[in-house]
Amino acid sequence: MKMTNYQQLTRTFLRLSRFSHLSSIASWDMFAMMPPGGSQARGEALAEMSVLTHQILTDKQVGQWIDGAEQENLNDVERANLQEIKRHYEQASLLPEALVEAKSLAGSRCEHAWRTQRPNNDWEGFSQNLKEVVKLSREEAKLRAEAKGCSRYDALLDIFEPQMTSARLDALFADLKSWLPDLLARATEKQAQRTLIAPEGPFPTATQRELGLEAMKMLGFDFNGGRLDVSAHPFCGGVPEDVRITTRYNENELFSALFGVIHETGHARYEQNLPREWPGQPVQLARSTAIHESQSLFFEMQLGRSEAFLTRLLPHIVQRFGDQPAFAPENYVAWNQRVKPGYIRVDADEVSYPAHVVLRYEIERALIDGDIEVEDIPTLWDEKMQAWLGLSTKGNYRDGCMQDIHWTDGGFGYFPSYTLGAMYAAQLFHAARAALPQLNADIAQGDFSALFDWLRQNIWQHGSRFSTSQLITNATGEDLSARYFRAHLEARYL
């Protein structure tokens, strides 16, 4: 029996997804388990795999199958899948194999060295590796931009957030900039009027881990298909059948790891609840990085730092660490809704968070478009950090431009996803609340089932069946708007 073109494609993508499974687990291992000596061999192995998958994906026959499949009789899901297949094929075909391999190797090298360079505040050493990554990312952006007929940075943006442009981002961020600094100032001023009691540690790592696992359980994480581990930079990795989230512990600080875990649990539940009916097919993958971040921020910010949820969580905290003045309910809630501009993005409150993103967005766009060079980053970082949050990072690379790992492996174009995600999250939570009048009472009773069902039905189960615009319009009645995010911040902080 002759296979149709579409069947040939699904077989090829099933095969690719299995190879991607091995790369995902080996990457997770690289961050969470691997001793330093394994670095070079691991980098080479992952690069070899990226070359192989690039070869399979860009085989001319795949292009012919796509052309053939477009003439075949497909149902809606198959058509959506074919569209995603085409997107992946076109994105990959633009890049020569040597560039794919070089990017993979340079990324592994840069990330690996960063692990020791960051604690040593070694910008000199780090920038050498980063230059190579930037050079390769610019080559990539150039090739993509020529093919798509857009700016270089827009061509990278499109990988993470299909159909997003810097023009649209500029408009969204201009909107933000028009009200956020004022909101930030007012929230800070309001909070300055009361003195909060800080939690007193130490909070032993093992107990923090237990609390994190407890929170994951409350939030429906499926431990039969996932794990919690430690890495220098927290992330959610693995595969939908086996989702690996990580955090990092500081024994003097209780809530950083905890809300990190809640954040990653949002990513994880999205992955764990993606559709499984079309094994290995792109249509069952997460829609985009911004939608992914919307789920983590839905969990961490919309739900996790709401008074109702915080109240629900409190007894678990007291049970494990004993009571102390900082855990008096009012103080504890206020502590976890503090607005306190700081150096570190992943520890930022949701009011100052967009500053971290807009800053990186402006720098990475200029870097990719060739308007600045790697050497210019620290100065620009310092200027923007001063302007937004009044903080100096002069000479403090470790808490400045060396704090993240996104750029180390050439992930330029990713950062905007965080603030897009925050906006999507607010818009989704608004819609969920409208659909579920009992929501606050449910949360106070620790019953999140209706909320998660709403997410499952409106976001998780759709994978990549719809464009981001369609998905968000179907779920909330309109396309992305910054006004729900603004309303949320005003309601919580003013």
Added chain:
Amino acid sequence: MKMTNYQQLTRTFLRLSRFSHLSSIASWDMFAMMPPGGSQARGEALAEMSVLTHQILTDKQVGQWIDGAEQENLNDVERANLQEIKRHYEQASLLPEALVEAKSLAGSRCEHAWRTQRPNNDWEGFSQNLKEVVKLSREEAKLRAEAKGCSRYDALLDIFEPQMTSARLDALFADLKSWLPDLLARATEKQAQRTLIAPEGPFPTATQRELGLEAMKMLGFDFNGGRLDVSAHPFCGGVPEDVRITTRYNENELFSALFGVIHETGHARYEQNLPREWPGQPVQLARSTAIHESQSLFFEMQLGRSEAFLTRLLPHIVQRFGDQPAFAPENYVAWNQRVKPGYIRVDADEVSYPAHVVLRYEIERALIDGDIEVEDIPTLWDEKMQAWLGLSTKGNYRDGCMQDIHWTDGGFGYFPSYTLGAMYAAQLFHAARAALPQLNADIAQGDFSALFDWLRQNIWQHGSRFSTSQLITNATGEDLSARYFRAHLEARYL
């Protein structure tokens, strides 16, 4: 510049070794980290990879390159490498791709189910999966036997221990059988004359782990290129640059995990000290499974349970667990040199260990040659266990034929390696002692450098440059003989 045939081959094998890197790490993860829900997807991913590497390895062009390279001007190492390449090519070419994939899938399934079936003593369920594995292994053996012109079991034996035959094994094991039962009886009788004080637990897992790490450090394990973790069945995995050893802890029992760790450290040091000059080439892989086991048993039995080493280890034990009557030096040494026939192979003393191996060898040979069926295993197991060690496993599958995982993924032909390894280890230690007159004094002072240098020079650094016979003859002056093992057992136990 045109590549030579030999260069084409080295490029291909470098590529294969990188894919094998990913499979090795994903396999380690499967045993040490993966939650149950990841099992099916992992099994499919590993099977897809085994199909890919089979395709690459058995490509007709590889055969042509081998023919071409045989005419090229190669140095000794290259010639040895070519010979190993040819062996891998021929072994792989014999098997159809569908069988490779089916074996990989059936193996993952059987191993995964075993994890819950073993604690439940569920022979019924386990044997269903095992039958499929046996069926596929028989198919494999048949194809290999026809090509090699040997018996089916011998064809499998050759994968693990090139040039070993069951005729030679029968002779070696007949030798063993002629003196071992008597030696076992005399050793048991001698030891029965004194009453030993058993160590009293509990021994907390975390402290046992610290002690294991301490022992690994004493024994030169390179933590920059490896880790210690936990798995249901201890093993040494990963890649030479990043060796992953595992153990399992029982809080009532102190020495099982500790000597397990010492055993795996022997495997690990072999891997960590293999040559690295020929990246990805088969010539730099470990020589054979029996030589591998000789290294682990060298560490665990020859060195680890010697009075000198035990004495050196004792202060670390007392420091971590406090003193107790069982740790009085004489009692402690005698306790760790006890001869006490038991059900579990991996916990067996070195005198009764060969019984476990000969038993499995006889059963697996009959199974592969088609003389018995899976249903016959428990009865045969019980009979042989009664005959050798006077223990009944009737109805106790968990501590009988379900205790190991070698058969679950079709590793028939592996078990003899353990007793061959014990013989090699004794022969090597005898030679090392002859070469190093200061050895006992060195060990007593915790200085193992001369001993490890001897192993490095005589075994580790050679990878697969020589045949097992050559390697052992170069190192010890003669080919494998059981008499050093006998002399060792008599000296230690009679």
